[in-house]
Each structure stands twice: as structure tokens, then as C-alpha cells.
Amino acid sequence: MASKQDVREYLAYWFQLGKKIVLRNRRSPFLPSPVIQGDRYSQEFEDCWRDILAVDGQDCYLEGTDYTIAELLSPSWQLEDCARCEMPVPLPTSGMPAEVCPCYDLALWPNHEVPRPRSPVSSASHLTGIRERLESVESSTEDEIDEDSPQTTDSFSNQAIEENNHTNSLVSN
């Protein structure tokens, strides 16, 4: 099953190759441009993604494909790399892969001369992620200590005493 994050990246990659999205409430296929701005997704891309999620991807699909974003977000599909162009391509989780990669109608793709589509690289958000993980580890450790504080301390000191006795008996022997 593809996560929302996977599907978001899938769209961002294909948008960078000029593939448009057909949205439920728009008459004509739409291409957010630019896709990436600096170290993050552009506002245009975020707005487009928000519109897609607002209808749970119903009736939204990448131009030239016949699976909807809603289907991609269901357990029946997963995203793999296309054997021909290494772009993310939806495959059914069971049964035959009847679908073709969206690259089939891109005459100029794959093209190894040009940079591949990418995800935005944000060192700031990467650091925030690390900090949040550290903070959650710290707070959960604190919780544990708070909850069984007396017990933990007792058993810990008992153990220390036992070890100490053991060491003493070893020394005296």
C-alpha cells in the first residue's frame, strides 16, 4: 500500500516531467508549476495536493493513466520503480500488472542527460525531525521513570547491594 507521502512524491516526480493532473473540479488538466521552490514544495504544488486530499483523490488522476489517486491510496496498489525509466509507477498489489508506466507517451523520457526529478531537500526540516524524535524519546523516558520511580529505584539499589555483597564475598574468599 502506498502511503500519502509516497503518492505525493509520485505526483511531484511526474509533474516535474510535465505530466498534468486531472482534478475533479477542474475542467482541464492542471500542472502546478514550479513543483519545487528552494528546499521545499512550491505553494502551487501544496495547493494542488490539498485539493486532491480534500476529495480523497476521488476522480483525480495523472493525465494518460486510468488509476485515480484514491485508488493509489487504497491497499490494492503500491508504487514501484519503472523498469524502463526508474520513475515511481503504480502496480496492483495482487494480480497482473496490467498498467503501463506514465512514461509511455513521453517521447523524450527516459533521458539520462538531464537531472532526474527529485524531492525537495530541506536540511532545516530534517534537523527538526531529528530534534522531535529526540524530544519524544526524552519525554517517554521521563514518563517511565516517573511512573515506576520508587520500584525502579528500589530494585536498582537492591541489585547494587547484591552485586556489592557478591563482590565482597569474592574478595573475602
Ligand SMILES: [Zn+2]
Ligand atoms: Zn517508465
